[in-house]
Amino acid sequence: MSSSNKKPIEFMGFDSTTISLMSFNFVSAVGIVFANKCVFHTYSYNFACFVTSLHFVTTTIGGRACLAMGMYKVKELNPMDVLPITISFCCFVVFNNLSLQYNSVGFYQLMKVLTTPVVVVLQKFLYNIDVEQNLQMCLGVICCGVGIATVSDMSVNFAGTFWAIMGLVSTAFYQLQVSQRQKNLKVNALQLLHYQAPQAAAVVLVMTPFLDQVRGPDGILAYEMTSGAFVAIATACVLAFCVNLSTFLVIGHTNPVSYQVLGHFKLVLILIAGVVMFGEDSNVVRLTGMVMAFCGILGYSEIKRKMNVANQAPSRQEKGEDGVPLVAVTPKSDR
Numbered sequence: 086m087s088s089s090n091k092k093p094i095e096f097m098g099f100d101s102t103t104i105s106l107m108s109f110n111f112v113s114a115v116g117i118v119f120a121n122k123c124v125f126h127t128y129s130y131n132f133a134c135f136v137t138s139l140h141f142v143t144t145t146i147g148g149r150a151c152l153a154m155g156m157y158k159v160k161e162l163n164p165m166d167v168l169p170i171t172i173s174f175c176c177f178v179v180f181n182n183l184s185l186q187y188n189s190v191g192f193y194q195l196m197k198v199l200t201t202p203v204v205v206v207l208q209k210f211l212y213n214i215d216v217e218q219n220l221q222m223c224l225g226v227i228c229c230g231v232g233i234a235t236v237s238d239m240s241v242n243f244a245g246t247f248w249a250i251m252g253l254v255s256t257a258f259y260q261l262q263v264s265q266r267q268k269n270l271k272v273n274a275l276q277l278l279h280y281q282a283p284q285a286a287a288v289v290l291v292m293t294p295f296l297d298q299v300r301g302p303d304g305i306l307a308y309e310m311t312s313g314a315f316v317a318i319a320t321a322c323v324l325a326f327c328v329n330l331s332t333f334l335v336i337g338h339t340n341p342v343s344y345q346v347l348g349h350f351k352l353v354l355i356l357i358a359g360v361v362m363f364g365e366d367s368n369v370v371r372l373t374g375m376v377m378a379f380c381g382i383l384g385y386s387e388i389k390r391k392m393n394v395a396n397q398a399p400s401r402q403e404k405g406e407d408g409v410p411l412v413a414v415t416p417k418s419d420r
Contacts, residue, residue, distance in 0.1 A: 086089065093120075106331065106335045107335055109327070109331045109334070110328070110331035110332060110334075110335045111351060113324050113327035113331050114327045114328050114331070114332075114351050115351050115354055115355055115358070116320075116324045117321060117324040117325055117327075117328055117369060118185070118190065118193075118194075118355055119190070119355075119358065119362065120317060120320050120321035120324055121136070121182060121185055121321050122185060122190055122320055123193070123317050123321075124136060124314070124317045124318055125185065125186040126223045127313075127317070128311070128313060128314035128317055129244040130308065130314055130317075131186055132293075132297040132298075132305050132308075133178075133179065133182040133183045133185070133186045133296070133297070134179050134182075134183075134289060134292055134293045134297045135289075135290075135293045135297050135305055136182065136290040136318065136321065137175075137178050137179050138286055138290045138293060139183050139322050140178070140241075140321065140322050140325035140326075141266065141282050141283075141285040141286035141289060141325075142286045142322075143322035143323060143325060143326050144278065144282040144285075144325055144326045144329055145282040145283045145286060146326075147323075147326035147329075147330065147377050148275065148278055148279055148282055148326075148329075151275060151330065152279065155360060156275065157275040157276055157279070158276070159276065159279055160270075160271075160272050160276045162270060162272070162280055164284065166266075166270065166393055167277065167280040167281055167284065168284060169262070169266070170259075170263055170266050170267075170277070170281060170287060171261060171280075171284040171285050172313060173255065173258055173259040173260060173262050173263075174263070174281060174289060175232055175285050175288045175289050175292065176255040176259070176287075177252070177255040177256050177258075177259040177287060177291075179292065179296065180248055180251040180252035180255050181193075181197070181252040181255075181256065183248040183251075183252070183296070184196065184245065184248040184249040184251075184252040184334050186248075187242065187244045187245035187248055188242075188245035188246075188248075188249055189359060190355060190356075190359030190362075191234070191356055191360070191371075191375070192235065192245065192249065192360070193242060193249065194335060194352065194355050194356055195231045195234050195356075195374075195375070195378065196231070196249040196250075196253055196254070196358070197252070198226070198227060198231055198236075198292075198352070198378050198382065199228065199231055199253055200256050200257055200260070201224065201227070201382075201385065202224045202227060203253055203254065203256075203257040204257045204260055204261060205220075205224060205390065207257055207258070207261060208261070211261075217388070217392075219388050220385060220388055220389070222384075223382075223384040223385035223388065224381070224385065225381075226377060226378075226380060226381035226384065227378050227381035227385070229374075229377060229381075230375065230376070230377030230378030230379070230380070230381055231374065231375060231378050232374070233370060233371075233374030234370075234371045234372075234373075234374025234375050234377075234378065235374070236370075236374075263277075270372040274329070274332070274333040275330075275333055278329060279315075293305075299377070301323070337394075349364060350377045352379065352382070354378065356375055385414050
């Protein structure tokens with residue numbers, strides 16, 4: 086039998102290319118959470134803002150490499166049209182990295198689960214957009230689950246809670262803004278990232294002296310860099326770019342629903358790995374809350390999937406250009 090007649094390799098309905106891309110996204114999205122935690126926890130390089138700027142510099146270099154390989158074409162845009170998204174993008178990533186610096190992996194990830202309910206509230210408040218009663222019930226289950234898990238988490242502290250809330254609100258605002266602005270500019274994720282990454286690197290570098298200690302015995306300049314710390318930081322930087330690239334490739338090759346399902350697996354693994362790798366609390370109450378929140382996410386996703394099918398899925402071209410999340414940490418963002 087000729088090779089042209091061979092049946093493509095499939096697993097759970099996905100072809101080999103899709104499996105490879107989803108694996109790439111899975112590894113990079115889960116990896117960056119623990120690479121960043123390793124930088125902050127293991128090597129005590131507690132300069133989340135500066136680390137974020139290094140991520141953006143690496144993403145800029147990686148984006149230009151993708152351009153050289155013909156993965157996208159530059160679309161002429163007014164940099165000032167991109168700057169508002171860049172600023173919200175910077176706040177979103179910096180605040181979430183600060184949340185990860187001060188919180189356990191489990192608490193950090195559970196707070197990010199609340200992004201969907203917050204987006205729904207902001208849509209109602211800003212645009213008077215309502216959601217169906219079934220979706221509201223799922224959001225209620227999510228909030229209750231996170232609440233139960235959080236109350237029993239002994240690692241919760243004031244600074245960590247503050248940055249988690251800031252990260253939560255900035256993520257919701259970013260998602261609302263980038264979806265609409267990306268459609269208005271008629272660009273895909275990589276075309277937008279072409280302008281966004283270098284702007285973000287500059288903005289975060291300006292923010293660094295205000296959020297990180299630069300001078301003094303505990304400052305950036307006084308830190309004694311070891312080979313292990315350097316490797317950890319460099320790994321996190323490379324993974325930051327891989328998250329952006331793989332997210333674009335997965336959604337472009339499949340659809341947002343498939344990416345959302347992939348996000349559920351990432352969420353479960355991150356929560357489990359937080360207990361295994363960093364010895365986080367795993368009491369019955371906390372685990373019950375985690376399971377409750379996860380069930381709420383599954384219910385919400387399934388209802389949204391059925392609604393999308395009923396309203397007919399967008400064309401493949403539209404899939405590549407609608408609000409593609411630029412950074413990975415829940416199905417919307419994984420950092």
